[in-house]
Amino acid sequence: MNRQGDGQTGSEARARSLLVRLDDFEDAGGIADEADHLLQAPPLPVVAEILSRLARGLALHRLDRTEAALRDLHWAALRSELESRSDLVIRANAAIASLHAWRGRFDEALTHLALALAEAASCEDRAAVAGLCGDCGRIHLEAGQAGAARAFFRKQAKLLDASASPRDHLRCRLGLIETEIESGALEEAQALISELTDADTGGSPYLAFRVAKARARLAFERGRNAEARQIATDAIARIEPAPGSYEVIMLEAIVASADARDGRAAAEPVLARLADLLSERRLIAPAIDLRLEQARLLADLSREGEALAAVGKALAAAVASGSVALERKVRETLALIGPASGLGIDTRRDAAMLAAEGYILIERLGRGGFATVFRAFDLVRGREVALKRFHLPDHYDQDMRRSAIETARAELDATQGFHHPGVARALAFAIDRDGSPYLAQELVEGDSVADLVAAQSLALREGMLLVGRIAQVLSALHGYGLVHRDLKPANILCRSTGEPVLVDFGLATLAGMQGILGGTEAYAAPEQQQGEPAGPAADCFALGVMAVEILTGMRPAGLEDRVRLWPFGQHDPLGPAVAQRLVERGVDLAIRDLLGALLSPDPSERPAAEAVAQSFMAAAATPTPNSKAGSPS
Structure with missing residues (x-):
């Protein structure tokens, strides 16, 4: 291509002067207006129009009018190609690259710089290649890639000769200085x-x-x-x-x-405001730096939740930019301010893996045979969540792994359309970088029913009320067509108000659908133990077992014989000790019969959750002795 035309028209000289003024960061609004005026004049020579479009595009970019800026710059690049103007092709692509870099689209920026470099090399324009190496260095620096930035700036320094302007030499030196600072040199x-x-x-x-x-x-x-x-x-x-x-x-x-x-606390809102301004202008890297500085200050001020929320914004921006280096910088800050260091060596790997997914582990809440549950901070949502990470053993084959993942996904899918204060909402399901599934759920603060039973802390009326409330939640769940299939005291948490909340829908499935066996043996209905479909009646059986525990502190006798003997009518689900304890506590005959019916081996004979709720709520409203579940009457 021909790099430069012969001579300049007056309009071309004016357009070039606008670009020089932009280099000096003069008022972008005034330059955009002048470029507009030039473009509205009688038909401009082609080169003058290209230069005016370039000037207006760059000015509009600085005014945050990104789409309009891109239209002008892409028009200038295309028209320069058609006019075989290498110098303008180079300048237009470099301008487009600058715009993409400011928006955090580093890959697109480098693509346009590659086009510009190819054009400069084809016409052996040493000065242009030197300038573009500097542009590549700045983009790599903004992306957090100091090593690549240093290489480009050093290449630029070698290409600059005595004919280069003092400003070009200074820009190169400043690029190297900024790179060394960024890399810690x-x-x-x-x-x-x-x-x-x-x-x-x-x-x-x-x-x-x-x-x-x-x-x-x-x-x-x-x-x-x-x-x-x-x-x-x-x-x-x-x-x-x-x-x-x-x-x-x-x-x-x-x-x-x-x-x-x-340590000046007054700096925190200033950092937040400036980070917001930079984010609005899509200056991703400096905005992330300020978010992390804000997070460190908040952590030093013992405002951990706000610190993690600030890191969450930084992580979201880093992920959106596609820059691995920026993500790494955020994760390094997480390692410094996150609470995962107190989790113990056995959970450090989980902490590192889930930090990459946007969750900061705070403490381990429990561990089951197939998953570990953590209290965690969700950096995206800015809130604490219960995070369940499923453990898939090495001996799992592909089918077994798929089954485990489908079980976790069912937990999320089954509850998405069901909203009830008595059921913990599933918030997100994904596969981490280690290939293990995890599920984020609403965090419910409070003791589990298992804790309450173990502490023998419930008066009879309180126990009746708790069973009635659990039955109300089950009734709503069954009315929606869902079955929990793994009800047990450990899977029911009580808020400070006493309201129960069902958690762990790892085995939930739509009523009537065949699923895996599931359930916990002590609470699984006979049909579950035999591998048959489990419907709402299976949940009611588990409710009956829990109700006995809540009211007496004892588990019904004879449960181990539910498969071998109960189908033949040889069963006493409560057992004499439990029956005697219910009488001692003043549980009336209707409730005792209801408990027996809930434990029937025949699913069709078990009362529905709604009927159980009505009976227990009515019993809770009736004056009864105030004895504890495990204490003498």
Whole structure:
């Protein structure tokens, strides 16, 4: 392609001047208006129109009018190709790359820089290749890839010769300084920055800003907070950037970060505000840095929940950017402020794996044969959740693994359309990077029914009321067409109000559908033990077993014979000791008969949950002795 046309028209010179002014970060709004005026003039020469579109696109980008900016820049790139103008093809693709980089779309940015580099190489434009190497370095730096950034800036330095402008040399040196700071090579950065003088900026306010920012950032990273604060504050006063501009935000960010490192609580809302502003402008990397600084300050102030919420925003932005380096930076901060260090060595691997998925483990709540349940902080939702991570043994073959995963997925699917305060909601199901399924559920604070039974802490009326409330939840569940299939005291938690909440729908299935055996042996109905379909009556059998435990502190006798003897009518589900204890506690005959019916081997003879709820709620409203479940009457 022909890189440069012969001569310049007046309109072309005016358009080029707009691009120069943009390089000096002059008022983007005024430049966009001037470019508009040029484009509305009588038919422009093609080159002048391309340059005007470039200037307007870049100005609109700085005004956060992204879509309009992209239209202008893509038009300029295409028309430059058609006109065989290599210099403008290079400039348009570099501009598009800059826009994508600011939005955190680093892969797209590098694609357009590759197109520009190919064009520059084809016409042997050494200066253009040098400038594009610098652009590649800046994008890799924004993506958190300091090693790649250093390689590009060093390549740029080799390509720049004596004919390059002092500004080009300064931009390259600043790129290297910023890279060394980002990678922690502070002595190398200090050596490079000590050679700079204010005269090197050539009077450019933007370059003066970048020099001041680099000096302030270096002082900050070396722990010289007062010095960093002073450099940034002086730069704002000396350079006088427009209020709310990128330059002001970045300098104020250094001041706020220095205040945060000094433990000043007032810095926290400032960091949050500046991070929001950067996020709105799609400046992903610096916004993430501020979120993490905010999180560290909040953690130091013992505001752990807010700290984790701040990290959650940073993680969401890092994941959306597609940058592995930014994700790693967020996870490193999680390792410093997250509570997983107190979980014990056996759960560290779980903690590391789930942190990558956006969950911070706080404590282990329990472990079953097939899953471990944690209290965790959901970084995306900004709330604590109960997180169940399923353990799939190494000997599981593909079919067994698929079955376990389908069971977990059924837990989520079965409850999505069912909303009831007595059932813990499933929030998310996914497979972690280790290939293990996990389920996030609503976190319910309170003791389990198993805890209450073990403590023998319930008066008779309280026990009646609890059984009635559990039956009410079951009635609603069955009315929706769901069966729990693994009801037991450990799977029912009681809120501080006394309201029971059913958890662990790992074996839930739509009524009438054949599923896996499931259930816990002591609470599984005879038909479950025989591998037959389990409907609502199976839940009612488990309710009967739990009701006996809640009211007496004892488990019904003879349950081990439910399959061998009960089908032949040879059964006494309660047993004499339990029957005697019910009488001693003052449980009336109707409730005792109801318990016997719930434990019938024939599912059709068991009363429905709604009938059980009505009977127990009525009994709870009747004055009874106030004895505890395991104490003498």
